[in-house]
Amino acid sequence: MFKILEKTLKAGIVTTPYPNGEAKISAHGRGMPEFDLRNWADARPAADACPSGAIAVSDSGNSRRVTIDYGRCILCGECAAADPTVRMTQKFDSAAAHREDLVSIAEYTLNSRGTHERLDAIQQAGRKLHLEIHRVLGRSLAIREVDAGSCNGCELEIIALNNPLYDIERFGIHFVASPRHADMLLVTGPVTRNMEMALRKTYDATPDPKVVVAVGACGISGGLFGTNYATCGGVDRVLPVDVYIPGCPPRPEALLHGILMALGRLP
Amino acid sequence: MHELLPGPDQIYADVAIAEIPAIAASLLAQSGVRLVTVFAEDRIAPEGVFYIYYVFERRGDAGYLILRAPIPASDPRFPSLAPTLPSVNWQEREIQDWFGIEAEGHPNPRRVALHDHWPDVHPLRKDFPIDTVLPPFTGEQHVYRPTLGEGVFQVPVGPVHAGIIEPGHFNFAVAGEPILYLQLRMFYKHKGAEKLFEQFPIPKCVFLAESVSGDSAFSHGTAFCQAVERAGGVEVPERAEVMRTILLELERIYNHVADIGAIAMDVGFVIANAHAGRVREMVLGINEELTGNRLLRGMICVGGVRRDWSAPQLDALSNAIDNVEREFRSLVALLQSSDSTRDRLERTGFLLPEKARALGIVGVGGRASGIDLDVRRDHPYAAYRHLSSWHRHSCLCVPVYQDGDVLSRMQVRMDEVLESVAIVRAAADNLPGGPYRVPVTAIEPDRCALSAVEGWRGEIVYWVRTGPANRIERCKVKDPSINNWPALVEAVQGNIIADFPVINKSFNLSYSGTDR
Numbered sequence: 001m002f003k004i005l006e007k008t009l010k011a012g013i014v015t016t017p018y019p020n021g022e023a024k025i026s027a028h029g030r031g032m033p034e035f036d037l038r039n040w041a042d043a044r045p046a047a048d049a050c051p052s053g054a055i056a057v058s059d060s061g062n063s064r065r066v067t068i069d070y071g072r073c074i075l076c077g078e079c080a081a082a083d084p085t086v087r088m089t090q091k092f093d094s095a096a097a098h099r100e101d102l103v104s105i106a107e108y109t110l111n112s113r114g115t116h117e118r119l120d121a122i123q124q125a126g127r128k129l130h131l132e133i134h135r136v137l138g139r140s141l142a143i144r145e146v147d148a149g150s151c152n153g154c155e156l157e158i159i160a161l162n163n164p165l166y167d168i169e170r171f172g173i174h175f176v177a178s179p180r181h182a183d184m185l186l187v188t189g190p191v192t193r194n195m196e197m198a199l200r201k202t203y204d205a206t207p208d209p210k211v212v213v214a215v216g217a218c219g220i221s222g223g224l225f226g227t228n229y230a231t232c233g234g235v236d237r238v239l240p241v242d243v244y245i246p247g248c249p250p251r252p253e254a255l256l257h258g259i260l261m262a263l264g265r266l267p
Numbered sequence: 268m269h270e271l272l273p274g275p276d277q278i279y280a281d282v283a284i285a286e287i288p289a290i291a292a293s294l295l296a297q298s299g300v301r302l303v304t305v306f307a308e309d310r311i312a313p314e315g316v317f318y319i320y321y322v323f324e325r326r327g328d329a330g331y332l333i334l335r336a337p338i339p340a341s342d343p344r345f346p347s348l349a350p351t352l353p354s355v356n357w358q359e360r361e362i363q364d365w366f367g368i369e370a371e372g373h374p375n376p377r378r379v380a381l382h383d384h385w386p387d388v389h390p391l392r393k394d395f396p397i398d399t400v401l402p403p404f405t406g407e408q409h410v411y412r413p414t415l416g417e418g419v420f421q422v423p424v425g426p427v428h429a430g431i432i433e434p435g436h437f438n439f440a441v442a443g444e445p446i447l448y449l450q451l452r453m454f455y456k457h458k459g460a461e462k463l464f465e466q467f468p469i470p471k472c473v474f475l476a477e478s479v480s481g482d483s484a485f486s487h488g489t490a491f492c493q494a495v496e497r498a499g500g501v502e503v504p505e506r507a508e509v510m511r512t513i514l515l516e517l518e519r520i521y522n523h524v525a526d527i528g529a530i531a532m533d534v535g536f537v538i539a540n541a542h543a544g545r546v547r548e549m550v551l552g553i554n555e556e557l558t559g560n561r562l563l564r565g566m567i568c569v570g571g572v573r574r575d576w577s578a579p580q581l582d583a584l585s586n587a588i589d590n591v592e593r594e595f596r597s598l599v600a601l602l603q604s605s606d607s608t609r610d611r612l613e614r615t616g617f618l619l620p621e622k623a624r625a626l627g628i629v630g631v632g633g634r635a636s637g638i639d640l641d642v643r644r645d646h647p648y649a650a651y652r653h654l655s656s657w658h659r660h661s662c663l664c665v666p667v668y669q670d671g672d673v674l675s676r677m678q679v680r681m682d683e684v685l686e687s688v689a690i691v692r693a694a695a696d697n698l699p700g701g702p703y704r705v706p707v708t709a710i711e712p713d714r715c716a717l718s719a720v721e722g723w724r725g726e727i728v729y730w731v732r733t734g735p736a737n738r739i740e741r742c743k744v745k746d747p748s749i750n751n752w753p754a755l756v757e758a759v760q761g762n763i764i765a766d767f768p769v770i771n772k773s774f775n776l777s778y779s780g781t782d783r
Contacts, residue, residue, distance in 0.1 A: 003604060004538055007597065014545055026552065028580070030559040051471040076474060076565040081573070088559075145431045149456045151779045152433055153481025153562055156525075159431050160551075163544030177429035193401065194382050194455045194782075195434055198426045224475050229390050229399045230459040249481065251561060 015167050016253070019260060020267055023092070023253040030075045031091040032246070035068060037106040037122055040085060042115040049082035052217060052224055052248075062110045063120070070094055070125055071102040071220035071234075074248035094126065095245045095258030099236065101125060102220070102244060140172040141263060144182035144206065148199045148238075149192035149231060154216040154249040158186065166252040173259065179205040184259070185212045189219035190231040191238050203239050211262055214241045215255070217248045276330035277497075277717050284319065284336040288346050291321065295352070299326030301627065302348070303719075304728050305355050306743040307362045309393045311340045317368055319345055320730065320743075322717065329646050331717055338368055347373035354627025354750050357453075365391035365461075380454050380782075383409040390462055397462050411450050414440040419447065422764060426455045430768070433778035437767075444763040449756045456782035464742035465734070469495055469569060469710060472739055476729070477564050479744055480780035485511075485518045486722035487729075487780075488567035491742070493648060494718035494729040495569050499710035505650075505699045507571030512650040513584070513694045514554075514563055514572075516687040519723040521550040523680040523687075524595065526775050530677050531602060533769035534611040539602055546594045553587035556580055571704030584695055592688045599681055612674040616758040616770035619671055628754045630725015630747045632774045635679045636671035636754075642721035650694060657693040671758075673773040683723075709737035724748060724777060746780030 016023060025031075035046075043066040047055040054072035058065050080086040096102050104125040108116040145158055161168040162175065176182050179202045191199055203212070214235035217223035222233035235241050245258035260266050282290060294300050303322040310316055316337040323332040338345055347370040349356045359370040360379040367389035370376060377383070381390075384406035389395060414421040419442050426434035436452035460479055464472050476491035477484040489511055496503055503511075528543020551561040557580060558566035566572050576584075602608060618628070620637030629640055643651045644663045655662050666682035668675040712735045720727045725747030734740035755774050759767055 004601065007542065007601060008538060011542065011545065014548075026555045026559075028557070028559050029555045029561075030565065051467075051474045074474060074564070075560065077559060077573075078565075146427055147431075147433050147456075149458055149779075150433075151478040151481035151484075152777065153478070153484065153564075155431055155433065156482055156562065159525075160544070160548070163548060164541050165545065165548050175431060179427070190458055192456055192458050192782075193385075193404070194457055195426065198434065198455070202427050218478075224471075224478055225458045225460075225463065227400075228397045228459045228463065229388070229395070229401060230457050248564065249562065 014164050015170070016165055018253050019256060025090045025092075027090075029090050030077050030088045032070055032073060032075070032089055032094055033077070033079050034087045034089045034091070035104070036085055037066075037104065037124075038119055040066075040106070040116060042083075044114070046079035046083040046086050049078040051076060051078060055079055059110065064108045064110055064116065066106045066108065068104040068125070069102060069221065070104075070246050071099065071244060072217055072223065073246060074217050074223065092247065092251050092254040093257040095243055095254070095261050096126070097243055099220070099241075099244060102246060141184055141259070142174060142176045142182045143184045143186050143259070144176055144179045144202070146185055146187045146199060146202050148187055148189050148195040148219075148235065150188035150216065150218055154188040154219065157249045157252050157255060158188075158215070160252045161255055166256060168256065168259075171260065171265065179203075180207065182206050183210060184262070185210065185239075186215055186259075187212060187219055187235045187239070188215045189235050190222040190225045190233055191235055192231050194230070196232055196238055199238055211242045212239050213243045213245060213258060213262065215245050216250055217246060220244045220246060223248065277333060278330060279333045279335055282334050282336050284338055284345050287321065287334065287336055288348065290334065291348055292351070294323055294332075297325070300324070302352060302355060303331065303726070304743070304745045305348070305358050305362070306730065306745070307366045307368060307391075308732065308741045309366060309391065312393055315340060317343060317366060319362065319368070322728070322730075324645070326645070331646075333717065343367055344369040344371050346371050349373050352627065353625065353753055356753070357749055358745075365389060367392065378409075380457060382454065383407055390459065397459060397466055409452060411438045416442070418442055435778050439764060439767075441764060444765075445761050446759050446764060446767070449759050451752055451756060453752065453778060454782045456779045458783065460783035461742055461744060464739045467738070469733075469737050469739060472742070473568055474565075476744075477567070479783060480746055480777040481562060482522055483518065483722045483724065483727065483746075483777065483780065485514050485563040485567060486720050486727055487744075487746075489515060489649070490718050490720040490727045490729040491731070492567055492569045493720070494716045494731045495710060495733070497716035497718060498714035498731055498733050499707065501570055501705065501707055503571055504702045504705055506701050507703050508650040509653075509694050509698050510572050510576065510703060511567070513691050514558065514566065515649065515720070516691045516694075517550055517554055517557075518563055519687045520591065520684050520691075521547050521554065522723045523684045524550065526772065527598070527602070527677055527680055529772045529775075530612065530673065530769055531608060533772055534608055536602070536605060536608050539598065539605075539608075542594070542598050542601065546591060546598060549587060549591050549594065553584055556583050556587075568704065570707040571702070573704065575703045581695060581698070584691070588688055588691050588695075592685070595684055595688070609674065611769070612677060613672060615673045615766055616762060616773055617671055618754050618758045620669055622757050623671065623754065626753045626757065627750050629750050631676055631679050631683075631723075632751050632754050633725065634665065634667050635675035637667060637669045639665060639667045640726065641665040642719045642726050646719055648718070648720060653697070654690065654693070657697050673769055676773040712740070722747065724775070725751070744783055746777055748776035748778070748781040751776050752781065
């Protein structure tokens, strides 16, 4: 007993200061890539390198439309490796309330070499999340996690929310064993055909008011798996989604950010 | 079949399918021979047949023997080996479901990989487009074996569980508290991974391999890359081999530490789990420092690794591994000082060695029940063959216990963490200079190769056939979990349902790796 106490006292407090302080992330850590859309000479190398289709280029005549979907990004860094003007950042707080808020679109006029002559129009991702969920849910939140087909990567990071470093219970947020006790469904994907019915039943079993959060590139868009004979794609193909948390997987701070943002409790 | 000969230690032989049961029986009668995996391939368009492959290994022999049997498209059936070899039970049924080749004489030929209510489709056939949208399923649901007898009850659990874990269905038959038997239903997470490999160019497939089982991203990625490298004759630089070895061991450490904590948690020792969570985070921190990702994603590639390490990164590794070892030893001491924890784990969830052998169990679960298998030692890859020449390391120490209870499975993990710490240290001390990656051009089509990696759960096997335009024609993925689910069924018998979580956690199998 004393040994246990001694060890615990020796370990001290290890909890991250985030969100009241800075998240501690290695300088080598990869968060979201950053694109200089105004001065981007050519989007094709990055689009070719992107394994998940997060960067898409479509040309018609001498104009090009470049779509960057952070909801598909798996943070691999291949775009930055292929195009030195793309920079990987440590940015993780990209959660959004609307699917389109995760998408940047830039339209360019092309020159004869097929590179960008000038920027014609731009729509940047990342409008502010404006939810009022906290008013109805108060200060305590019960989460039911539903794995609807993930690779288990997102689950590892969700489980980490309970460890002493992230300690989600300090916010009065806890994971519960039944959807009947839950205010929020935290859903990972892609939603497989074999989990579709179970996911719907879980949603139906959750009392109103309730919030659905789609986690990770697969939960948002189907990720690498997309939509195929065995998967339905992202969670919003099956359920109405209130918040999207991108990443592959989203790191625990990103999950905290998305969940707290949904509750209007970010400092 | 010159295209099938990637090297002297993977020997292919063509045999008639009718001879397979006799050949398999005579091979398996020899000491130390086991059937690693069985899988199928659709070659109807180019050759007019399906192939079924049987991969054998023999203890002490670094090679694999791969028997290939053609199956005519007009008569798609093969003799089942499952009646005498339970380890292929699900793998043969996968072939039935995915290719529509009937496993004749299978003791339980029902659907497994596609659920019962699916329409009659065979998605891994080449004439089945991956983006087929199947209508809502209207077929009959799976019927579980009935639970009969006075006072015997059925307890259905899942697919959505109480904890933060993957989905699967467990159907318990209980008499009072003790479990009489357990029926499993998996493949809730089937997401078409093997079919998807056939759609992507090889560089993109690496990311798919990382997403087969997210807690084994680096092991699966490495197994895939090794198969492709072998198929294409790509020589991986020494430095990359050693870097891969370090990362494979870090993956083992972070998962084993988490499992040890979770086992403690499941018997109520919450503080031990909190400390384990702390140690695990130390490893995830160094993972991020070395690879840019906490779960080691985006690092492995065909031809080496994607990024080199600087001196400060290696210093950080050296510091971190010292801290991890110190904290881990302290955690082990804490666990071992708790008699009540030991009391709960000892003699819980028994898997007898003879049962484990009969069921073909691999990995941690196998080694805790006397099955002395470890791909790192038996079929060395990456830098494991250098272990003996590195300081202090005479050879890989593979912990094997005979007791087969939860405590043994935890003990295997504890031993392996310390062994991994020693390997990481030795590898970092012997990290050669030179390139970390070689440029890889398009791989020639129709080259086949097998690759195996000892993931932290056990033996991960990939088999690939390359296709035109730097694509994959067929990729077989075998996670150790698919062998090991029957071990769980066996181990829970006679235990109380309240101990099921800790027994399940002591195996900690991958649902996603099973279901793909």
